[in-house]
Amino acid sequence: MSETAIFLLDGEEVPFEPGQTVIQAALSAGRYIPHLCYHPEFKPHGSCKVCTVKVNGRTAASCTLPAQAGLDVESDTEEINELRRTLVQMLFAEGNHFCPSCEKSGNCTLQALGYDLGVMTAGFRHFFPDRPVDASHPDILLDFNRCILCELCVRASCEVDDKCVFALSGRGLSKHLVVNAESGLLADTDIALTDKAMEVCPVGVILKKRVGFAQPIGRRRYDPDPISAQALRDAPRPPTGAGHCAACEVEE
């Protein structure tokens, strides 16, 4: 069966294993589909929509779309990339993404994606949210103004750390990240620097204190290669639902 399990991505054949999503199969086959909230170690989430593709004439999030034989998937087209650029622009406009003074610059997935997609401006009027940072924890800082609501920290804290320190609250425009403590302060949770939730933030929300710019320009994650090349290097990483990273263990 697997010999015939093939779909078309931008006109080229992509093989897949049963249970794989379109993005997983594409990355495994060395084909990059831009994405943001998708993380190979976690269950697909489908919230950011950056991995949107056109399938048989309809748009769908490739991270949640099961791969099926006979699909005709369009991804690297000007139309789809323009939609992705707009989505990323909206994320930049919704938060305070001041790359010039952000310590995550160079290590930031949103920034790297913006560069890779050719996003030149935010394109929309900035919201300039004014959410106070949470500096209550002695070793960890939260800057809520940069949150893109990907829920990776929520998923990591619940699924891997078994602590559920983070959650999203509110709906629509007022949706925001909260800390699961009566005081609402991180100091009153049992989060630890070794938690998985400390590793997964794609932007500069969850930060280890007093690190800042210790990593010089040129040695930051996205300095040597664009995000598209790195995503392919990291693949394949089959989802296990428990944050288990098979590929990571093989590499090291």
Added chain:
Amino acid sequence: MSLELETATNPDVLRRVAIEPLSRVEGHGKVTLLLDEDDHVQQARLHIVEFRGFEKFVQGRPFWEIPVMVQRLCGICPVSHHLAASKAMDQIVGVDHLTQTAEKLRRLMHYGQILQSHALHFFHLSSPDLLFGFDSDVARRNIVGVAAEYPDVAKQGVLLRKFGQEVIRITAGKRVHGTSAIPGGVNKNISKEERDFLLKDIYQIIGWSRDAVHLAARLFEQNLDLYNSFGRFRAHNLSLVRADGAMDLYHGGLRARDMDGKTLFDHLEYSHYWEHIHEQVKSWSYMKFPFFRELGPEDGWYRVGPLTRVTQCDFIPTPFADHERRDFLAFDGGSATGATLGYHWARMIEMLHAAEMIKELLHDDDLLGSDLVVTGERRERGVGMIEAPRGTLIHHYRVDENDLVVRANLIVSTTHNNQAMNESIRQVARQHLDGRKLTEGLLNHIEVAVRAFDPCLSCATHSLGRMPLEVELLDAEGSRLDAVSRDMQGFC
């Protein structure tokens, strides 16, 4: 010292002339003149018309972010803010002494900055006035005109600046807005290859820097009467000096002397600067007016920058620059040491010093070391001070127990020089404009005086003489009597 011409007694019946924006300076500023019916100047003011607000919006941010954030104050000398803030944050993390490697890398970055900024100012911004004349043809009074008439001078200016930028790139990570200075040290050293890359050009750079000093000196000598008197005023002086009295642009104690050369304080440890320096607010300017507390706001204002540093230090610790310093002090009985246009000459001496220091540092293997950061016991308050290209720069922060900045006070070089620049334009207004019909060339005299200080009025524009300029003469009722304007191409 007087505040004559600061505020006219009868402004309602005077005509207002505004030079807005000032051109060939960093940032936006304007000069307003009030003239009576006989064209006599009754009031002259330099206004800084932009509000930047950095002191406010660093509040609530984590302290380790500040050295990178505040350097966005400027695109010309961001290294100065980067280093002054880093020095303040060294204090916050309880570090009084960096490792040899870290301090030398920061110094190398700073000297690269001094070199490129001084080159930019002298060659790109001021040399058109000095080479062609203050009221020469405005169409060629710019760096393009210099390149056409004096191609070697223009080329050397461009390449000197380029070399300084390369020093910054290699030490800071980027040519503009790098990140390498961090609380307690630096985040990178330099490689042998990078060091050799800089070494191959440094002797040429020193040679051109010496030529630049001689050019500045020659211009002064050739126009002695004009340069000696132009915008001249007497002022107290403030700068950092090394413990042995040497010029030190990265670190030292504060030395203040009054206009007669009498010492007000010397080798003052700067962490309590506010016991000696206060700031006055005036209703007509966004920029504060610092003064020596001992002398009060009216008499206590002072100047900072190259002229002060070269004249106040006991010696310059590099041979070529110190030789030039001695020539500068001895010239015409010391007249250049009090001349506003003496700033250019002193600036080029400092550029030569920076080039010599870069050479010295590049021969030091500590630059290749790997001991980059030290830590100490957290403190609540940090003051960092440095001699930026334009003068003494103060960064002062208070950080709470959660690592967030709760208060910031930045006194930048141009602020220290606020009253001095005002004094200078008033002198020029008296000397050159009083009682005369205004022309573009006459108004440029005012700008020449402002440019001598190389003011960084903020980082809004770098238009190299192509700034639009519109000057209107209005009567007391606001009717237009006369006007001079210049378009985006710099033509009247």
